[in-house]
Amino acid sequence: DTAVSQTPKYLVTQMGNDKSIKCEQNLGHDTMYWYKQDSKKFLKIMFSYNNKELIINETVPNRFSPKSPDKAHLNLHINSLELGDSAVYFCASSQVWDRGGRDTPYNEQFFGPGTRLTVL
């Protein structure tokens, strides 16, 4: 099936640990994203990569380090986990990246199923 997949679906860990969440898309897209959804369901972008290059970094603590080994993968590594990191993390991908030209293309983002991270 063509899709955006994430592993693991659930992740329970202790404060202070280091963990990674993996994301893969087989849609042939150039751009990938990480979003965080908090306990109140508020969704906010964290990072965006285009062709393995970091494009957006939205004031995320440097304990969070995205890594894109290739265009189809964008992994999220989190060091020294804190209670406030508990959330659902969504990966997404889209075909092209908006460079801000006059004709901005419509560019649907496809979301993965999410990873629920619980820090105890």
Add this chain to the structure above:
Amino acid sequence: GEDVEQSLFLSVREGDSSVINCTYTDSSSTYLYWYKQEPGAGLQLLTYIFSNMDMKQDQRLTVLLNKKDKHLSLRIADTQTGDSAIYFCAESMRGGGNKLTFGTGTQLKVEL
């Protein structure tokens, strides 16, 4: 600013129409979107509208955009129990690197 606001909760009877509202503050929005999130699932794009349009219809869904008031709405005709979910509006802006700014989400509950 990038504030996108929605009412938190909406309850309707099956078969009625639902109207979910969204207000945004940034007038440079290029596209506006409606996403649906079912419990324990990811986000599913329902529909979108380009900022130079004021209405878009897609089967049971009607999107209205009032740029002057920065108001977006989603009308679901003949609402079914399967429409129960959280609905998010979102905006993207030219040169924003495709960043989606999401609204606060509206929980739609459809009662029999």
